Amino acid sequence: MEPSASNPITREYLLNLFQENYKKLIAGDTPVLQARREMAIAAFKKLGFPDKKTEDWRSTDLSGSLGLDYHYPLGPSEEKDLQKVFRCDIPHLDTAVIGQLNGWYVSKDVPLIELGNGIIIGSLAEAIKKYPHLIEPHLGQYTNVESNAFAALNAAFTTDGTFIYIPDGVKSEKAVQLVNVIQHRENIFIQSRNLVVLGKGAKLTVVHCDDSYDYQPSFSNIVTEIVLGEGAFLDHYKLQNLNNTSTLVSSNWFHLEKEAQLKSHYISLNGALLRNNTYVRFDGPFGDATIYGLYLMDRKQHIDNYVAVDHASPDCESKELFKGILDEHATGVFNGHILVERDAQRTNAYQNNRNLLLTDTAKINSKPFLEIYNDDVKCSHGSTTGQLDENAMFYLRQRGIGEDNARMLLMFAFADEVVSRIAIEPLRFRIEDMVKKRLQGELQICEQCVLHCSTPEHPVEFRIDLSKI
Amino acid sequence: MLLKITNLHASIKGKEILKGIDLEVNKGEIHAIMGPNGTGKSTLASVIAGKDEFEVTEGEILYNAKNLMTLSVEERAREGIFLGFQYPVEIPGVSMTNFMRTAVNEIRKYRGLDPLSAGEFLKMMEEKKKLVEITSNLTNRSVNEGFSGGEKKRNEIFQMAMLEPTLAILDETDSGLDIDALRVVANGVNKLRTPENAFVVITHYQRLLEYIIPDFVHVLFEGRIVKSGGKELALELEEKGYDWIKQQH
Numbered sequence: 031m032e033p034s035a036s037n038p039i040t041r042e043y044l045l046n047l048f049q050e051n052y053k054k055l056i057a058g059d060t061p062v063l064q065a066r067r068e069m070a071i072a073a074f075k076k077l078g079f080p081d082k083k084t085e086d087w088r089s090t091d092l093s094g095s096l097g098l099d100y101h102y103p104l105g106p107s108e109e110k111d112l113q114k115v116f117r118c119d120i121p122h123l124d125t126a127v128i129g130q131l132n133g134w135y136v137s138k139d140v141p142l143i144e145l146g147n148g149i150i151i152g153s154l155a156e157a158i159k160k161y162p163h164l165i166e167p168h169l170g171q172y173t174n175v176e177s178n179a180f181a182a183l184n185a186a187f188t189t190d191g192t193f194i195y196i197p198d199g200v201k202s203e204k205a206v207q208l209v210n211v212i213q214h215r216e217n218i219f220i221q222s223r224n225l226v227v228l229g230k231g232a233k234l235t236v237v238h239c240d241d242s243y244d245y246q247p248s249f250s251n252i253v254t255e256i257v258l259g260e261g262a263f264l265d266h267y268k269l270q271n272l273n274n275t276s277t278l279v280s281s282n283w284f285h286l287e288k289e290a291q292l293k294s295h296y297i298s299l300n301g302a303l304l305r306n307n308t309y310v311r312f313d314g315p316f317g318d319a320t321i322y323g324l325y326l327m328d329r330k331q332h333i334d335n336y337v338a339v340d341h342a343s344p345d346c347e348s349k350e351l352f353k354g355i356l357d358e359h360a361t362g363v364f365n366g367h368i369l370v371e372r373d374a375q376r377t378n379a380y381q382n383n384r385n386l387l388l389t390d391t392a393k394i395n396s397k398p399f400l401e402i403y404n405d406d407v408k409c410s411h412g413s414t415t416g417q418l419d420e421n422a423m424f425y426l427r428q429r430g431i432g433e434d435n436a437r438m439l440l441m442f443a444f445a446d447e448v449v450s451r452i453a454i455e456p457l458r459f460r461i462e463d464m465v466k467k468r469l470q471g472e473l474q475i476c477e478q479c480v481l482h483c484s485t486p487e488h489p490v491e492f493r494i495d496l497s498k499i
Numbered sequence: 500m501l502l503k504i505t506n507l508h509a510s511i512k513g514k515e516i517l518k519g520i521d522l523e524v525n526k527g528e529i530h531a532i533m534g535p536n537g538t539g540k541s542t543l544a545s546v547i548a549g550k551d552e553f554e555v556t557e558g559e560i561l562y563n564a565k566n567l568m569t570l571s572v573e574e575r576a577r578e579g580i581f582l583g584f585q586y587p588v589e590i591p592g593v594s595m596t597n598f599m600r601t602a603v604n605e606i607r608k609y610r611g612l613d614p615l616s617a618g619e620f621l622k623m624m625e626e627k628k629k630l631v632e633i634t635s636n637l638t639n640r641s642v643n644e645g646f647s648g649g650e651k652k653r654n655e656i657f658q659m660a661m662l663e664p665t666l667a668i669l670d671e672t673d674s675g676l677d678i679d680a681l682r683v684v685a686n687g688v689n690k691l692r693t694p695e696n697a698f699v700v701i702t703h704y705q706r707l708l709e710y711i712i713p714d715f716v717h718v719l720f721e722g723r724i725v726k727s728g729g730k731e732l733a734l735e736l737e738e739k740g741y742d743w744i745k746q747q748h
Contacts, residue, residue, distance in 0.1 A: 419588070419590075421588045422588050422590045424550055424572065424588075425584065425587070425588040425590070425642075426590070426593075426598070426602075427571070427572040427573045427576065428548055428549075428572055428573075428576050428581075428582050428584075429576055429598070429599075429602040429658060429662065430573055430576035430577045430602045430603075430605050430606040430609070430662065431573060431598075431601050431602050431605055432573050432605060433571070433573065435601060435605065436573075439590075439593050439597070439598070439601065440590070440593070442592075443590065443591060443592025443593045443641075444592060446592050447591075447592060
């Protein structure tokens with residue numbers, strides 16, 4: 031069911047929409063979840079959307095994105111051509127591909143995939159019905175709805191999304207690829223909710239893709255809660271390739287228990303306005319989190335990476351490396367908040383943000399913020415912003431390399447420091463290809479696509495042969 | 500004639516550095532350009548290579564009878580001009596292999612040749628490494644990153660060997676080198692020398708010229724070539740110092 035009219039997405043409109051659809055929204059809730067939903071809408075009522083006066087949003091202006099009229103679907107979209115939409119697999123990578131269309135889990139008649147080893151992958155709504163005891167301890171427990179309007183709004187309205195559960199001790203050989211596709215003939219406002227739970231000692235690779243499939247403006251508010259149990263290991267990838275009129279606020283809340291290990295990679299290739307919120311909380315000692323980011327923006331695109339790491343426990347280590355290339359009138363923000371709490375002795379926390387600005391009109395606002403409440407810590411942060419090295423350009427060209435290729439080599443080398451950290455080889459090759467295409471201005475949104483959805487795999491021809499020989 | 504420079508004037512940010520250079524280089528010759536610091540030796544090398552921060556205000560440079568001013572930096576390189584840098588640039592993230600393979604194949608493309616296959620290219624790298632006495636595996640490292648001073652200069656000679664230029668300009672390649680590295684650099688030049696190519700060796704000291712015997716020695720002073728002669732001129736300079744030149748001008 032979709033409201034037929036297109037509306038500005040204001041606080042008032044959403045509060046009304048909530049009241050009008052209250053029964054439908056709570057239909058699948060357990061009493062515990064219903065109480066959390068009530069709390070969330072109350073929080074959103076208080077907060078409203080952030081504006082430029084909101085501390086964490088000073089350098090990212092949402093007014094343009096929120097000023098458009100959108101359809102707001104409260105149910106799944108009609109599924110058509112899904113075969114085409116979801117053929118986004120990465121060759122030579124053993125993945126379970128699951129899809130969301132306009133924020134709703136695409137069940138293909140199997141709402142929950144349950145494997146013999148206890149792994150559950152599927153619709154969050156279905157999982158709430160069948161396994162409330164797996165959901166209730168986690169859903170909404172890691173986000174902070176009191177201070178985060180998008181988390182509150184998401185919690186108030188979402189009734190479905192993706193649920194991934196890896197039981198204690200299970201190491202998933204298959205990677206799970208979650209593809210969010212946006213396809214709609216008119217502007218659309220999308221919310222989706224995901225929950226990923228890794229039990230003690232569990233291991234998983236998640237590749238989470240945000241793609242648009244057509245050229246209509248959209249606004250997505252995606253919230254994912256990810257729990258890493260004691261000693262669990264998660265290799266996490268977020269790939270973003272949206273059209274030039276789409277806005278995405280994507281929030282990942284990572285909760286790490288004792289000795290858990292997280293490697294997260296954000297690869298942002300396209301979109302009108304992208305905001306990545308990454309929250310990491312160490313809830314036990316000896317946790318380890320590494321967060322890489324790469325963003326390649328041009329035209330009037332805007333990227334905002336907000337990373338908050340909460341060292342709530344001793345003996346944990348966090349490392350952040352975010353690198354960006356901004357061309358034309360693109361603007362960027364990096365906001366890195368490291369909080370070392372009083373009892374988090376022997377904390378190691380490192381943060382680095384490096385940017386290449388290709389024009390005088392491209393801008394980056396890089397703000398490290400270290401908040402440290404004990405003195406047995408090793409913390410460092412660094413931020414650099416510069417242009418392509420002219421001496422290096424001259425050096426390359428003097429060896430006969432044309433100007434375009436020389437620029438490409440230098441930009442790719444800059445990006446490769448992040449790309450080379452991708453542990454899965456087929457995925458790394460694919461992202462190398464995408465980065466090269468993006469730098470050459472040849473990367474299209476889905477039709478030609480990010481992950482070659484509808485075309486067979488072709489080796490991509492590059493002017494520069496960077497193959498390892 | 501390979502290179503013919505006539506009345507060359509060049510400035511940087513409005514300040515004139517070269518004030519009327521005349522120089523002729525034929526194939527098969529080695530020219531040494533000497534002179535005190537700050538007299539325009541490196542500027543001359545950069546202007547021939549086409550570095551755009553220098554503005555040529557007067558005069559011309561003909562290379563194989565082509566007016567160099569109409570060619571871009573990369574076109575000059577593809578036409579066979581090589582500049583050995585005084586300060587080779589570090590380029591993190593670009594491996595020597597990719598760098599050289601891209602360069603070799605772009606030059607081949609310019610000359611209407613097919614690109615080298617990976618196998619052919621590797622073989623060529625190994626041959627040239629041997630030629631310039633490189634035993635370390637610098638080829639898989641990023642360009643000049645973390646190289647010692649001597650390694651960087653050897654790497655310049657290695658690149659020269661790979662690209663087989665017609666005109667190689669070595670800008671103070673000897674500076675900062677110990678005697679072993681100096682010998683390797685000089686040996687590289689001597690081995691690569693043919694009747695079909697030419698070298699312009701820029702140096703502050705006579706020392707390098709004990710290993711590379713020049714056919715001509717030129718003294719550059721205050722933006723002009725004030726004295727030219729045979730290899731014995733280098734010895735005279737060594738003996739009398741540059742003050743001798745300064746006093747004459």
